[in-house]
Amino acid sequence: MTDVPVSNIRNFSIIAHIDHGKSTLADRLLQTTGTVSNREMKEQFLDNMELERERGITIKLQAARMNYRGEDGQDYVLNLIDTPGHVDFSYEVSRSLAACEGALLVVDASQGVEAQTLANVYLALEHNLEIIPVLNKIDLPGAEPDRVKGEIEEIIGLDCSGAILASAKEGIGIHEILESIVHLVPPPQDTVQEPLRALIFDSYYDPYRGVIVYFRVMDGTLKKGDRVRLMASHKEYQIDELGILSPNQIQIEALHAGEVGYLAAAIKSVEDARVGDTITLAAAPAKAPLPGYTEAKPMVFCGLFPTDADDFEDLREALEKLRLNDAALQYEPETSSAMGFGFRCGFLGLLHMEIVQERLEREYDLDLITTAPSVIYKVRLLDGDEIYIDNPSNLPDPQKREAIEEPYVQVDMITPEEFVGPLMELSQSRRGVFKDMKYLTQGRTTLTYELPLAEVVTDFFDQMKSRSRGYASMEYHLIGYRENPLVKLDILINGDPVDPLATIVHRDKAYYVGKALVEKLKELIPRHQFKIPLQASIGSRVVASEHIPALRKDVLAKCYGGDISRKKKLLQKQAKGKKRLKAIGTVDVPQEAFMAVLKLQ
């Protein structure tokens, strides 16, 4: 690797909505600059797509350094820094953007701007990034570049006269994109002589080398063997390995201001090298860290309990291991009379929660009971104390409380105008407060509501998608706490209160939620040999009740003509269902029941 002058470095990221072609464009840039061979590209491209489709999120490329000889004959180093594509990770996005001077705004020429894109563009503008609009998928028959240009200009206020028309898939416009990066994205400031400050924008845990930290050197120079200090975690490490990403890791002796690279220094957990932390030299530390570092703040909580009590220690170990790689994950032991020993876990958002659950089940082979997600309530007590409750079953008695406050978020939705009605209806039914509505362009409207987070973490996103037939997109951010007349709704199965099913709801909705919950439970809990009453109550007042009739028979009449396969499948399905049953008193309750509150219509 030759030493590159700061003036010839360009650091940029790509902002795009899911499916608007970010990965394809990134792959194409790597290919065109010869960073990755065509053969390697094929494999990588396919893997990315499959995973993306499965989870609906962008799999991170993290970063890639590309060498590019411009039309002016000069050699440039282009660093592409990837950003996660989901609202749960907006802090991580902001740190990635802080490491760049420019960004490609990639918009599907047939779809237009989506809420998520918008949120990230605003973040990029906050960081004074040069934004280059790219209209992708220009080759598709439905492409309407002029409409989408107008939309970008109107919504974001970004001049689109120079917007690049591209098709990453077909290789159209790639050269123009590379030239624009060289000419429009400003070079980093040359601060090579100043004390070292490097911004961590990503990290992951490698079992052999410890945490691998991805960073951008903002000031000064960093060399292999240097002793560094992390200014937020106050830890010090000797750098064992230093390198660049192309996109595979290639070791290098030194990196200076403007460059992007990785390091390994026997760091034991990503918690010790958090995204946003500043790396400086232990011997000659910078005066102040880079701005913008914040602790991870979980917004959504749920209880995780092993189906089999014997797996509690395994669950603890699995959570410990996941946390090595996920500083935002929080957990603490929780004991529930109904569920036994488990953990109360905190997540950045719903997607983060789902990813963690799935990894625990897939990678650690644990059978888990997950309780419905909850948020943190602020409870003001009569004695003047203020406490935070992340578990509805811990809510103090009404006699002790003065008020309950709940977190609110601002939700921005972008939708074709024909779905404005249904989305307003949805937002109203979730206790939303209307804030704003703007007609952006023909057929596109933004809708802004303030909503209790508790209403958003249930199935709001799914409902928004289904009521807009998939066309609407949304983004949300926390705006503070508000007092509301909230009550604790208990669910009793066969007379026993089941604390994982307890929820905190608005008083006016308690009857509706209670009724819907017991009806849902009636569907989900299998019949037993006895009649099972189901009740929803506020305190001692029953607001809704149902019962599950007793099982009278469960027998297969015949296995006709020796063909046993179908009957066997039935029994196997039944057996599989039993694996997910949790005994609550004498009633076996399936895992889905604990998420029932999410499935209410």
Add this chain to the structure above:
Amino acid sequence: MVDQTVNPKFDEADGCDRTASLYPSISQWMIPSAVAAQEKVAIAATAPPEQYPVAAYLHIPFCRRRCFYCDFPISVVGDRARGETSGSIAQYVAALRREVWMTPSLGRSLQTVFFGGGTPSLLSVEQVDALLTTLDQQFGIAADAEISMEMDPGTFDQSHIRGYVAAGVNRISLGVQAFQADSLQACGRTHTPADIPVAVDLIRQAGLENFSLDLISGLPHLTLDRWQDSLERAIALAPAHLSIYDLTVEPGTTFAQRYEPGEAPLPADDATAEMYRLAQQVLTHSGFQHYEISNYARPGFQCGHNRVYWENRPYYGFGMGAASYVNHQRFSRPRTRREYFTWLETLEAAGGSLDCPPTLPKERLLDTLMLGLRLADGLNLDILTAEFGEAAIAPLLPRLQTHIERGWVEAAPPRIRLTDPEGFLFSNVVLSDLFETLS
């Protein structure tokens, strides 16, 4: 016992030139074929002789109409068609015989043959005879073999039944289903209550006392009183055997479109559970043994063929949709005639060997449990341990403890069985627990 004078040639049924060249040559079907002999060696190397099948099932898919509860692989031929006149029935019988010829014999003669359907009583006497002759020549049929045939009231006359008996049929299973006109009608059955005693008389006149009646509980409009009446009428016909099936509303059937299980006009679940108990009470008092979840027999008249299934022993299966279990290979044939004919060609091209993985011991154990616990005899844990190993069998008895306590399972080690009627009624609860333990 099988009339050897009928010439087992295929030409009578050959309506399809395309496949004519695929028929085995005379030399192949007159003596055990070379292919079959080779197969015999190959199979003998992997399965002990006691694992060779002694039971054969032949599927005769033709029905006048499709009953509203039926999801079996059948072909509807209308009210007039019979084997004597229908080209498609003749073509199918020819195909069936080709399949028999292609199936390697393992050298044990058949102890049971079962003509199931569909409506086998739509076959001509010659067709039944030809099929039995083919089986006899390919595998041999033991002199005392049980040869069962399913028949529907109103689909056969005296000459048919006498002919079937002459061809070797010695056990009849009569599809009565119900004794009430409205219930029969609600099922889309073609017969009326009046056809039932007529059919039984025809069977008796042909000299057969070994016959069974099929009844379905839980049919539309059925009440406990009417069910009691049905049971009494059935007993009055003095059958040797009774099959009592609780209606299952299978997806895709007319019933599934019309009815919701447990809701009117279908009887409620507690009513059908009571019907099950009532049948058990009434029939056992009348001298029937409740030997399987859905089957009752006078002493000595259990269905040997069905016991092969329940004891998880091997059997041949022939015809569309038919299942076979040979050399641990469990195989289900295509469920339409067209697909079955095509498959038959590939079978012939492959020299009669099935492309099908063997059932692994773990799966075999599940099969053995699911089938064996249907029998009043239950299962012997020592025998299971010998076959499947201590590690797999040891956890079963502890898992059954709660069921033993609530009286659904009776354990007199090494024997375990479901109790009658309560254990039988909840057999899936018990079985799915055992399945879960083993998964």
